Amino acid sequence: MPRKRGREWDVIRDAMLGASEAVRSVEERETVPDKACGKCKNFFQAGLGTTSGMCNVLKEGSNIESDPPVFVTQGEGFIAVSFNTDASKCECYNEMEIIDTDISQAHDPMVSRHQRQMLKE
Amino acid sequence: MSTKAQVKMETHQKKSIEELEKERKWWWAAEKGRSERLNYLRKAVWKKGRKGGMYEPGLHVDLEKPILFTESWKQNENDPVIMRRAKALAYVFDNITIFITDHSQIVGYLGTLPNTIMWHADIASFINEEIYNDPILIPPPEEESLKIMADINNYWGPRDSLGKVMRDLSSEEAVKIMCTVIMWGLPIGGSFGYAGKDYEYFMTGKRAFGDIIDEIQVKIDEAEEKIDGNPSPEALPLYDKLLNWEAMQIVLEACIRMAKRYARLARIIAENFESDSRRKEELLRIEETCNHIPAKPPRNLQESFQYDHFIQVWTRFEDLEGAWPARPDYYHWPYYDKDVNIDKSITKDEALDLIGEVMIRSYELGHYIPRLGAEGIQGIPGTYVWTLGGVNQDGTDACNDLTIAFLQAARLIRVANPTFAFRWHPKVKDEVMREIFECIRQGLGYPSIRNDPILIANGMYWHNHPLKEMRAWVHQACMSPCPPTKHGAQPCRMASATLNTSKMIEYALHNGYDHCINMQMGPQTGDASKFTDFEQLFEAWVNQMEWLMNFGARVVNIGRVKSPKYYGRPFLSAISERSVERGIDATEPEGERGNAWTTFFTWVENPDSLAAVKKLIFDEKKYTMEELIDALKTNWEGKEEMRLDFVKSAPKWGNDDDYVDDIMVRCLREAARHSMEMKCPSGNNWPALPENASGNIHFANMVHALPNGRRLGDALYDGGLSPGPGLDKKGPTAVLKSCGKIDHVTQGKSFLLNQRLSPTQLSGEKGYQLWKSYMRAWADLGLNHVQFNMIDDATLKAAQKDPEKYQEVIVRVAGYSAHFVDISRKTQDNIIQRTIQGLG
Numbered sequence: 001m002p003r004k005r006g007r008e009w010d011v012i013r014d015a016m017l018g019a020s021e022a023v024r025s026v027e028e029r030e031t032v033p034d035k036a037c038g039k040c041k042n043f044f045q046a047g048l049g050t051t052s053g054m055c056n057v058l059k060e061g062s063n064i065e066s067d068p069p070v071f072v073t074q075g076e077g078f079i080a081v082s083f084n085t086d087a088s089k090c091e092c093y094n095e096m097e098i099i100d101t102d103i104s105q106a107h108d109p110m111v112s113r114h115q116r117q118m119l120k121e
Numbered sequence: 122m123s124t125k126a127q128v129k130m131e132t133h134q135k136k137s138i139e140e141l142e143k144e145r146k147w148w149w150a151a152e153k154g155r156s157e158r159l160n161y162l163r164k165a166v167w168k169k170g171r172k173g174g175m176y177e178p179g180l181h182v183d184l185e186k187p188i189l190f191t192e193s194w195k196q197n198e199n200d201p202v203i204m205r206r207a208k209a210l211a212y213v214f215d216n217i218t219i220f221i222t223d224h225s226q227i228v229g230y231l232g233t234l235p236n237t238i239m240w241h242a243d244i245a246s247f248i249n250e251e252i253y254n255d256p257i258l259i260p261p262p263e264e265e266s267l268k269i270m271a272d273i274n275n276y277w278g279p280r281d282s283l284g285k286v287m288r289d290l291s292s293e294e295a296v297k298i299m300c301t302v303i304m305w306g307l308p309i310g311g312s313f314g315y316a317g318k319d320y321e322y323f324m325t326g327k328r329a330f331g332d333i334i335d336e337i338q339v340k341i342d343e344a345e346e347k348i349d350g351n352p353s354p355e356a357l358p359l360y361d362k363l364l365n366w367e368a369m370q371i372v373l374e375a376c377i378r379m380a381k382r383y384a385r386l387a388r389i390i391a392e393n394f395e396s397d398s399r400r401k402e403e404l405l406r407i408e409e410t411c412n413h414i415p416a417k418p419p420r421n422l423q424e425s426f427q428y429d430h431f432i433q434v435w436t437r438f439e440d441l442e443g444a445w446p447a448r449p450d451y452y453h454w455p456y457y458d459k460d461v462n463i464d465k466s467i468t469k470d471e472a473l474d475l476i477g478e479v480m481i482r483s484y485e486l487g488h489y490i491p492r493l494g495a496e497g498i499q500g501i502p503g504t505y506v507w508t509l510g511g512v513n514q515d516g517t518d519a520c521n522d523l524t525i526a527f528l529q530a531a532r533l534i535r536v537a538n539p540t541f542a543f544r545w546h547p548k549v550k551d552e553v554m555r556e557i558f559e560c561i562r563q564g565l566g567y568p569s570i571r572n573d574p575i576l577i578a579n580g581m582y583w584h585n586h587p588l589k590e591m592r593a594w595v596h597q598a599c600m601s602p603c604p605p606t607k608h609g610a611q612p613c614r615m616a617s618a619t620l621n622t623s624k625m626i627e628y629a630l631h632n633g634y635d636h637c638i639n640m641q642m643g644p645q646t647g648d649a650s651k652f653t654d655f656e657q658l659f660e661a662w663v664n665q666m667e668w669l670m671n672f673g674a675r676v677v678n679i680g681r682v683k684s685p686k687y688y689g690r691p692f693l694s695a696i697s698e699r700s701v702e703r704g705i706d707a708t709e710p711e712g713e714r715g716n717a718w719t720t721f722f723t724w725v726e727n728p729d730s731l732a733a734v735k736k737l738i739f740d741e742k743k744y745t746m747e748e749l750i751d752a753l754k755t756n757w758e759g760k761e762e763m764r765l766d767f768v769k770s771a772p773k774w775g776n777d778d779d780y781v782d783d784i785m786v787r788c789l790r791e792a793a794r795h796s797m798e799m800k801c802p803s804g805n806n807w808p809a810l811p812e813n814a815s816g817n818i819h820f821a822n823m824v825h826a827l828p829n830g831r832r833l834g835d836a837l838y839d840g841g842l843s844p845g846p847g848l849d850k851k852g853p854t855a856v857l858k859s860c861g862k863i864d865h866v867t868q869g870k871s872f873l874l875n876q877r878l879s880p881t882q883l884s885g886e887k888g889y890q891l892w893k894s895y896m897r898a899w900a901d902l903g904l905n906h907v908q909f910n911m912i913d914d915a916t917l918k919a920a921q922k923d924p925e926k927y928q929e930v931i932v933r934v935a936g937y938s939a940h941f942v943d944i945s946r947k948t949q950d951n952i953i954q955r956t957i958q959g960l961g
């Protein structure tokens with residue numbers, strides 16, 4: 001398979017790393033919007049840390065926070081989002097119910113949410 | 122304690138040890154059999170493993186180490202990385218709060234309170250954020266702690282080592298790693314790696330830290346003389362070497378000072394806070410011990426254990442070590458022999474107290490490991506697999522009284538970590554085998570049994586380790602032998618060469634596309650629905666296998682060679698002869714022989730799936746490839762009858778059926794061929810090591826439906842060679858015969874086999890003899906590993922219903938043991954589903 005060192009992968013990598021590299025206040029870290037990616041069934045929680053994840057529907061080029069939002073559903077790479085990314089403008093938002101509230105089950109990236117901020121609601 | 126529980130306890134207290142053992146109430150019998158001291162220490166300890174994603178309530182992350190480390194890091198901004206690391210570690214050792222547990226004789230812990238776990242903030246900002254988000258671990262007062270933690274995270278966010286390595290890799294590779302569906306772990310120093318130790322350098326009594334500091338000083342003096350002489354290309358590398366040597370000295374001196382802080386604390390407690398004269402004496406002995414070691418070599422068993430324990434603690438202050446390579450019955454034996462047998466300065470029981478405590482002190486050490494890692498080893502904070510038995514370097518039996526004492530201590534304290542792996546060989550005496558069997562019969566799940574002659578040959582075959590060095594081997598992680606020698610010890614093997622190998626067959630069937638995360642992951646190896654014969658599928662599988670193995674090995678190779686730059690290890694270097702001699706960081710591959718391996722999680726699904734396709738599609742033509750691919754894409758939805766056909770009518774591994782066993786051997790042969798083509802940074806091979814830890818549960822939701830009849834979300838098989846739960850229908854000998862078709866020397870580095878045995882069948886002398894003849898068959902067939910669970914379903918099911926009452930039931934998960942109540946429900950169910958094999 002030809003290796004792709006192109007912009008598309010750089011953008012995804014930087015977005016995934018950026019979620020934990022950015023300087024954020026306690027308030028920004030603690031706030032979970034009413035509609036957040038972490039509450040959506042399409043959020044695939046990354047194994048590497050609980051902050052970031054992948055959208056299982058929207059592809060690279062999408063931006064759910066811009067005005068107007070951009071939705072791309074075709075393409076190879078996904079978009080990286082965080083559990084508390086504001087999803088109020090996302091037309092694909094699909095709310096899920098959190099079942100494993102004491103997080104004692106092993107990781108199911110589609111349904112497990114391990115963040116204190118999500119569980120304390 | 123509730124009245125009901127109180128009554129129950131009193132009932133147990135009235136019974137004799139023999140009665141309790143007859144009823145298989147091993148925990149209660151152990152409690153009665155052990156000393157008051159061990160009883161106190163065992164009960165005072167906090168578990169540090171996770172149940173699924175959850176830490177035990179009451180645990181907190183320790184903030185002192187990240188605060189102190191960060192303070193020093195900021196103060197020494199202009200220093201090279203290695204000096205900054207050395208100074209930061211020294212600063213932590215000089216300033217972190219220390220404590221001594223009541224009744225203990227061994228000191229040293231990874232935090233400031235017994236309920237804290239260590240946080241290494243400099244490794245990965247991902248992990249830092251996960252800790253910040255953790256529902257359990259925020260220390261009180263929460264508001265204040267969150268502020269401190271946010272500051273630490275904001276500082277390390279752009280400075281961690283992971284971000285740097287991720288930018289060294291191609292961005293596509295970095296993204297695929299971060300998806301975490303194909304591998305487990307991170308390709309960076311410090312990240313839950315497995316650090317082999319050069320025990321032959323620091324643990325043989327020939328030298329201790331004071332001597333090493335002197336050895337380094339000679340090197341520094343020589344280098345400075347050369348640098349001051351005529352300029353030459355040879356002098357140039359010496360500038361970096363000097364930095365490394367200086368960094369090693371800084372840390373070793375700080376270790377000596379830290380030990381002396383413990384000595385001082387022991388004296389302060391003895392003089393000011395202790396009224397019991399016996400305990401006073403013990404505290405003064407701790408003072409004497411910590412004033413002597415690590416500066417000078419140990420003189421007795423307590424000093425030897427303390428020296429070893431300090432070293433283990435300090436390496437974990439430096440790095441998030443995920444394993445605990447050790448061979449305690451070998452390296453502490455001269456001291457045990459002298460104290461107990463020759464000088465008779467301590468009794469056997471007093472020695473047993475020390476041994477039990479060494480295990481408890483190990484059990485309580487835990488650092489924060491990322492959830493991803495924790496779920497793959499549920500219930501424990503790392504695979505602390507200690508090696509027992511084996512042979513001496515001249516080939517004679519190395520088992521001794523201390524081997525037996527460790528096995529006895531394990532039954533008395535019943536911790537899930539450390540566990541033991543026993544190096545079996547034909548000269549092992551019956552009395553030792555009986556002790557081993559007793560541990561297994563008493564439900565510890567350990568020791569696992571390793572076939573020493575096979576594994577010695579294996580290490581010589583794959584890594585060219587000389588015979589004498591291989592005879593000294595220890596477990597570098599739960600399954601992987603490694604010599605603890607100057608050129609043999611591998612100082613770092615990152616967990617990210619652990620591969621979710623079910624993806625090999627999954628991608629071969631879906632042209633490299635991952636339906637769990639909806640993206641192209643593997644190479645495009647053709648539309649499998651158009652394959653017209655088995656060979657086309659097998660070729661696609663080989664391509665996916667090579668791609669996945671290459672991926673895992675490549676990123677670890679890069680992570681490894683970047684480690685000295687981003688994450689040097691001055692302490693590990695200082696206790697490694699190769700580094701001291703050459704003035705290099707231990708993680709530099711120079712002078713290391715190489716002992717790499719790719720761990721094959723979720724492996725047995727490959728031959729079972731390939732066999733199912735071969736039989737039902739290409740041989741019997743019951744279904745077409747189109748039908749199969751369609752059924753898999755929709756997770757067998759509406760195709761339950763077809764799915765069951767793939768479960769029941771296709772041959773399954775572990776039944777001595779050549780149809781599928783030949784496919785297993787063929788797959789391993791291909792993997793072994795490719796293992797010789799992949800090279801580690803030392804230029805040595807990358808053999809495969811099929812095993813699972815609890816990765817079979819962790820990856821269950823990340824492997825799509827497979828032709829063995831598995832659905833997305835179903836637990837994967839539990840071992841590297843273990844048949845699917847309930848699919849081994851022909852008994853234990855058939856399992857052994859299937860496993861015996863593999864060449865355990867040339868077709869992989871190690872292979873994990875789980876077996877469940879019946880506790881009722883194996884009771885008494887008859888039970889022992891049955892087990893022994895099973896072990897003979899195992900040895901004759903040349904298998905390299907086996908481990909046992911010997912607890913009945915009724916107990917396990919009762920523990921699920923009433924976990925409070927069964928807190929101490931231990932099970933073998935895979936490569937390690939855990940308390941049954943500390944693993945997730947899905948993992949518990951998976952263990953219950955394993956077939957109980959009747960022997961005889």
Ligand code: SF4
Nearest residue numbers: 037040055087090092
């Ligand atoms: S809210 Fe939108 S962007 Fe976020 S996970 Fe759901 S579908 Fe994806």
